[in-house]
Amino acid sequence: MKKLKFTAILAIFSVLMIFSSWAAGTEEEEGPKKLILGIESDFSATSLTHLIGAEYEGKGLFVDYVAPLFTQRTGIQVEVQQFPPVKGTPQKIINALAAGDHIDVFSGYGGRVSHFANSEWAYPLSFSDNFLSDFIPGFVDLLRDSRGVLYGLPQTAWGNCWVINVSLLKRIGREEMAEREAWTYDEFIELSKEVKKLGSDYYGTFLFAGDASGDYQTLSLISGFGFELINGGSIAANSPAGVEALTFLKSLVDSGLAIPGPNALTDAQMYPMWMSQKVLAMGYTWGAPVNAAAGDPTAGYEPFEAKIISWPHKSTIPGGKSGVGHNAAWIPKGSYSEEALALLKFITSTEIQELFSWYGRFPSRKSVKSVLVDNIHWKTVKTNIAKYGNMDLGMGLQQYPGLRAAWNAALQGLYSGELSPQQAVAQYESEGLQLLNE
Numbered sequence: 001m002k003k004l005k006f007t008a009i010l011a012i013f014s015v016l017m018i019f020s021s022w023a024a025g026t027e028e029e030e031g032p033k034k035l036i037l038g039i040e041s042d043f044s045a046t047s048l049t050h051l052i053g054a055e056y057e058g059k060g061l062f063v064d065y066v067a068p069l070f071t072q073r074t075g076i077q078v079e080v081q082q083f084p085p086v087k088g089t090p091q092k093i094i095n096a097l098a099a100g101d102h103i104d105v106f107s108g109y110g111g112r113v114s115h116f117a118n119s120e121w122a123y124p125l126s127f128s129d130n131f132l133s134d135f136i137p138g139f140v141d142l143l144r145d146s147r148g149v150l151y152g153l154p155q156t157a158w159g160n161c162w163v164i165n166v167s168l169l170k171r172i173g174r175e176e177m178a179e180r181e182a183w184t185y186d187e188f189i190e191l192s193k194e195v196k197k198l199g200s201d202y203y204g205t206f207l208f209a210g211d212a213s214g215d216y217q218t219l220s221l222i223s224g225f226g227f228e229l230i231n232g233g234s235i236a237a238n239s240p241a242g243v244e245a246l247t248f249l250k251s252l253v254d255s256g257l258a259i260p261g262p263n264a265l266t267d268a269q270m271y272p273m274w275m276s277q278k279v280l281a282m283g284y285t286w287g288a289p290v291n292a293a294a295g296d297p298t299a300g301y302e303p304f305e306a307k308i309i310s311w312p313h314k315s316t317i318p319g320g321k322s323g324v325g326h327n328a329a330w331i332p333k334g335s336y337s338e339e340a341l342a343l344l345k346f347i348t349s350t351e352i353q354e355l356f357s358w359y360g361r362f363p364s365r366k367s368v369k370s371v372l373v374d375n376i377h378w379k380t381v382k383t384n385i386a387k388y389g390n391m392d393l394g395m396g397l398q399q400y401p402g403l404r405a406a407w408n409a410a411l412q413g414l415y416s417g418e419l420s421p422q423q424a425v426a427q428y429e430s431e432g433l434q435l436l437n438e
Contacts, residue, residue, distance in 0.1 A: 045339040047077040050347070051093075053108030054083055055327065061355065070346050076339055083108070090115035097121060103332050104340040107347060110142055110326040113152055114400045122151035123331040134350070138321070138389040139364040142396040143328055146233040146436055152330035153348040156361035159322045159381045159390070160220055162312060163274075164281040166305040168195055168202075182310035182319060185224065185248060188281070192257040195280045204257040206270050206282045207249060209411040212404040214267025216323025217283030218411070219391050222248065224313025224320035229407065230394040235436070237407075238429040246414055246421035253415055262415045277304050283311075283323075308377040310384045319388040322381060326364060326395075399435040406431040 052062060059080050067078035083089060090112050097103065106113075116122040127150070132140055139154040166178045172194040177183065183191070192204025207218060219229055222245035228236040236242075252258035259265065259273065273279055311320025329347055331340050346352065353363040357371045362382055372378040394403040410428040413419030419427060 043074055043076060043339050043342070045076060045337060047079065048104040048339055048343055049079050049081060049102060050343060051081050051083060051103045051106045053089065053106075053112065053327075055109045056082065056107075065355065066347060066352055070343060073346075074339075074342060076343075078343065094121060097332055097334070102335065104335045104337070105329055105331055105343050105347070107155065107327060107329040110154070110157075110328045110395050111400060113143070113328045113330055114396050114398060116151065116330060116398075121332055123333045123336040125150045125152070125331075134365050134367050136364055136366055136386055136389060138392060139324070139326060141232060141392060142326060142390075143330075144233060144396055146397060146399075148233060152328045153344060154364035155327040155329060155348050156353050156356040156363055157324040157326035157390075158285055158360075159324050159362045159385055160216055160283050160285050161308045161322065161377075161381045161384065162221075162281055162310065162320075163284050163306055163308050165274075165277065165279065166307050167277065168198075168280050170305075171198065178307055178309075180309060183312045184315050185312050186315070188312050189257065192252075192280055196257060199278075200256075202278045202280075203259050204252065204280050205259075206265070206273055206279055207252060207258045207262040207415075208265035208267055208269070209262050209408055209415055210264055210266035212408040214270070215404060215407060216325075216391060216393055217267065217270075218249070219393060220283055220311055220320060220323045222246070223391050224311055224317050226314070226317050228392065230392040230397070230403070233397060233436075235429045235432040237432075238425040242425040243421045246424050249411075250414055250421060263412050277302070308380045310380065310388075319384065321388050321391045322385050323393060324362065324385065324390040397436070399438070402435045403432055406435065 050062065050067070052059065056062070059082050062080045067080055070076065070078055083093070089108070093103075093106065094116075135154060139157075140150065143152040143154060144150050162182070164178060166175065169175050169178050169191070172191070174191060174194065177187070177191060188204065195202050195204060205221075208214065209218075219227075225245040225248070226241040227239070227245040228241070230236055249258075253260065253262060259279075270282060270284065274282060274284070311322065313320045329344050331344055348364075350363075350365050350367040353361075353365050354368045354371060357363050357368055360372070360378060362378075362385055366386065370379055370382060394400050397403065406428055409431070410419065410424040413427065414421065414424040
């Protein structure tokens, strides 16, 4: 079935390629350069190398469709190479560049691309406000260094969401809440208290701080307070919204509405707990919890009803922000050329992002239309990202790993009672500023 879906999508894209080729050769001969590539001069290079990270599931789309379409438009051949799935990928790429290996454009997970910020490896980019305005707020900022310099462009992303157990809502007689676009925090607490009455081992949600993995789930949960962790490369957590958000998290643990002992829990334990059907709602990447709830005969779980809605928020805040794990593209400083810039803009274009969106990815461009029109869960997350933006996790900063660890340490201090909410955000600010100033 998956193979049939893949074939159907590629067939659709093949038709688009043929149409694009026809359009480019008729009345708008200069159209591809001006409208798609944004470059009016003729190209001199005849070939480019595009290195992609191991996070892409094979080279298929790039080799079979993206590269040939770029060649149709420009006459430039593209060799697609894929980096193997090994630890220390950023440093290995730096070593390869230092050894003289030539890469024109690199695409990969944003958390790895950030290693090239504030370094001598990424070519600084400059685009008009009009060009950048098509990107959803927050995505471009993920690719600015601490000085505000842009060193890459975002591609598509995975996105997280607030997934709710509809079967539990029905058990407490509140199934109407499943039809809401989002809950306020007060409503979530009220519903959690009702679920708690079903038994001492029932909970409103799952919090964890055993390590920094999955931190975007907690950050999205509290974004509806107006909370920001990072803003424009600066530490933003130490604010009234930050104190209010961490007070909320601590109250969930202290009141028993969250599973006890979050400092000993990690995001790896979220899924089994969700499948126990004793958690009302939690943050998760979008598809798996809903699909699993519908029933998996190999997993041994009883099926139940689940649904994705937007993140909780205060009644005075429009909505909570999704956390995203974006892929991004950048040009090594020694490889800059108009041809490389053209490829960079092409692989991050509306057209190519729409192709990847067919596979459950979320676009970073506003102009990408909804493609999975029959999947309400995909549409819900896409709409949430488009309306409210995404959490700035500091992923675009070279100090990202250290900042993640500092935030996790602040949460551990909060949950253990060693730090008050005020002290936790102050500690993170202090450690974060030290990291950024090193």
